[in-house]
Amino acid sequence: MALLVLTGAATGLVGSLLGLGGGVFLVPLLTLALHVPIRAAIAASLISVIATASASAAVNLNRGLVNMRLGLVLEVATSVGGLAGGLTAARLTQHQLFVAFGLTLGVMGVVMAARSGRRNVISDLAVDPGRLGGRLQEGASTYVYRVRRLPFGLFASLIAGAVSGLLGVGGGIVKVPVLNAFCGIPIRAAAATSTFMIGVTAAASAFIYFSRGDVALPLTTAVAIGALPASLLGASLSDRLRARSLKVMMAVVLLAVGARMALEGM
Amino acid sequence: MPERGLERAVEVVLGIGLLASGLLLTGGLALGRFAPQRWGIIALMATPAMRLVVLTVGLLRERDWIFAAVSLWILGVLGSSLWVALRIAAGR
Numbered sequence: 338m339a340l341l342v343l344t345g346a347a348t349g350l351v352g353s354l355l356g357l358g359g360g361v362f363l364v365p366l367l368t369l370a371l372h373v374p375i376r377a378a379i380a381a382s383l384i385s386v387i388a389t390a391s392a393s394a395a396v397n398l399n400r401g402l403v404n405m406r407l408g409l410v411l412e413v414a415t416s417v418g419g420l421a422g423g424l425t426a427a428r429l430t431q432h433q434l435f436v437a438f439g440l441t442l443g444v445m446g447v448v449m450a451a452r453s454g455r456r457n458v459i460s461d462l463a464v465d466p467g468r469l470g471g472r473l474q475e476g477a478s479t480y481v482y483r484v485r486r487l488p489f490g491l492f493a494s495l496i497a498g499a500v501s502g503l504l505g506v507g508g509g510i511v512k513v514p515v516l517n518a519f520c521g522i523p524i525r526a527a528a529a530t531s532t533f534m535i536g537v538t539a540a541a542s543a544f545i546y547f548s549r550g551d552v553a554l555p556l557t558t559a560v561a562i563g564a565l566p567a568s569l570l571g572a573s574l575s576d577r578l579r580a581r582s583l584k585v586m587m588a589v590v591l592l593a594v595g596a597r598m599a600l601e602g603m
Numbered sequence: 604m605p606e607r608g609l610e611r612a613v614e615v616v617l618g619i620g621l622l623a624s625g626l627l628l629t630g631g632l633a634l635g636r637f638a639p640q641r642w643g644i645i646a647l648m649a650t651p652a653m654r655l656v657v658l659t660v661g662l663l664r665e666r667d668w669i670f671a672a673v674s675l676w677i678l679g680v681l682g683s684s685l686w687v688a689l690r691i692a693a694g695r
Contacts (some may be wrong), residue, residue, distance in 0.1 A: 338632075359650060384644055388621070391650050395617040398610045405610065405658065416680040427641045527626050536651035543648050548688035550695065558628045558640045561647065587666040 338561050340371070345385055346561025352564075353569030353571030354578070355587050356528020358507030358535045359564065361594055373556065379504070380546040381557040383539045386507040388561045389568040390536035394571035397529035404471045404526055407484060408533045411494040415508060415538050418498025432602040438500060441498040441597030445514040446591030452518050452582040472521055485521040493519075498538060507535030510594065514587060524580050524587070532572075609661040618655045622649030652681055 352359025360382040367378035397403050413603035457463055466472060470483040484490070493515035497508025509531040546552055575583065627643030630636075655678050662671035 362677040384647060387647050387651060388624075391617050391621055391647075391654075394654075395621065397616050398617070401607075401610070403610070406670055407614070409658075409670055409677065412677045413673055416677055419680075537655060537681060539683055540648050540651045544684050544688035545691065546646065547644065548692040548695075554637050554640050557633055557644060558632050561644070562625070563634060565621065565628075568614050597663060 338555065340490065341556060343565075345560035346567035347563075349385065349389045349564030349567035350390075350571040351590070352386075352389045352566040353396075353532065354575045355509070355590060356393070356513045356531040357389075357509035357590075358382075358532070358539060359389045359568075360386045360504070360506035360539070361510045363560070363591035364504060364506065367560075373553075376551045377553040377556060378548075380543070380551040381553065382506065383543040383558045384552065384557050385560045385564045386539040387536050389522045389571075390507055390509075390532045390534075390539065392565055392568035393503060393532035393572040394529070396534060396569060397402065397532060399522030400529075400576065401472075402529035403471070403497050403533045404435070404522070404530045405533065407469045407471070407546070408530045410469065410487075411490060411512070411530075412534050412537060414491040414494035415498035415501070415534060418495035419538065419541055428499060434503065435598045435602030437602075438504075439595045439597070439602060441496075442510065442591045443522035443599065444595075445511075445518070446595055448518050448585075449514050449584055449591060450493045450588035453588065471526060473526055474601060476526075482519055482522070482523050486519050490516055490520040493559055501535075501538045501542060506540050507531075507540070509535050510591065514591060517584070517587075524583050525575070528575065528583070566601065583597060604681060609658065609665070612657050614622050618648060620646060624650065644681045652678075652685075656680065659663060 344363065347361040348359035348366065351362060363382040364378050365371040367381060368375055394403060414454045464481045466481045467483050469487070470481065473480045473482060493511050497511040498513065500506060512531045513527050516522040516530070517524045518588055522530070606656060617682045624643045624646035631639030631643055655674065659671060661680055662674055672675040
């Protein structure tokens, strides 16, 4: 039981630091290391993702990092993606899904690493951030950011929604890098907005898993109890890390998870 | 409701949901009882849904019709997922 609490805490900590739900680490850890059946692992992961995302979102809202309107717009695509995912999944084998997802993450990891030194902020406060952009406070400085290539962000959110229910993840691992690297959102705002969204994405799938009786007790309870305080800690610590460090961490996570998924699919 | 007030309201809802579920889950696990654990998980699943309700109401009060409509759409998707879940549960 202690091992399950610790597993939930570790994935919650890393997830909340990077704006993920942590499901992308939790499902393989539960299935491969702790030999939990896949459906129970996905159900436990979805509940843990809700805990991590809600705790991180509460901390990030307090800091003014969450862009609620942008989150809402992207959530529309995510919800459609959730429905489309169920249809697409029937046409692809699990191996094809893993290879495609793994390669996509790998490419995103390389893009994140290459762009780790670039910033998406504008120092001139007179610049209008537009309807979906926002302002970001970092220490004593305030910056403006504008949203670029929104259709690409919507497409990424659609894909994130599709993989969410299939793999028991929140989809942050797709959304955060795309929002940062292609849509002009600073990494902290991208991560905070992602955690704000993925609680809803995971809840939509979690209802179904819960009603089917796939939420195993006390396994899920132990994982969620670990994830809750660790996520609050992770979200608080993310403020102390430099934006570049967060991007490099994200790139490493993308490359590692992408390689593992591609290998599993081969 | 000004933007900061709406953020604060959503933050409070998330905090209440997390506190309630945390207490139920911890108490249930410590006592070895499944009922509080089940209610803790239900409280956790309800937390993002409740924050969406609060956000929708806030946007309607702000007369931000476009974003309120967007929020209502997502609430509809979440509601349909809940409806499917209840049908599955009723059939078990």
